[in-house]
Amino acid sequence: MIVVTRLNDRQFAINPDLIERIHASPDTTLVMVDGAKYIVTESMTEVIERIALYRARVIALAHSNSAAEPSAPHLGIVTDADADEAVARISGPRKI
Numbered sequence: 254m255i256v257v258t259r260l261n262d263r264q265f266a267i268n269p270d271l272i273e274r275i276h277a278s279p280d281t282t283l284v285m286v287d288g289a290k291y292i293v294t295e296s297m298t299e300v301i302e303r304i305a306l307y308r309a310r311v312i313a314l315a316h317s318n319s320a321a322e323p324s325a326p327h328l329g330i331v332t333d334a335d336a337d338e339a340v341a342r343i344s345g346p347r348k349i
Contacts, residue, residue, distance in 0.1 A: 255303040257283070257293040267291065269304040 254266040260280070267283065276282040277297040284290050293300065 255300070255307050257291070257295055257300065257303075260292055260294060262294075265291075269307055272304070275300055 255269050256264050256266050258264050267285075271285050271287070272283050273286045274284045275297050276284065280292045281295055281297050281300060282290055282292050283300065295303075
């Protein structure tokens with residue numbers, strides 16, 4: 254979420270992923286995907302910078318979380334020998 258300011262100086266948070274377009278004529282207007290419009294005191298450049306910072310923060314958080322978690326096993330082709338080995342580990346040695 255990014256925080257922007259209405260013309261009455263009240264701040265509110267908005268989901269930047271739902272902004273369809275931004276107009277600046279002369280006031281900055283955020284047009285949402287559902288058609289809602291919000292006039293804000295920030296310039297178009299400021300709103301775009303806040304969106305860029307928000308997205309960079311989301312990517313950084315996702316990257317730091319993935320580095321903290323152990324890596325998931327990689328997918329690959331399983332051969333019969335691999336399957337036999339996996340079964341042997343689970344069920345113990347085969348008795349013939």
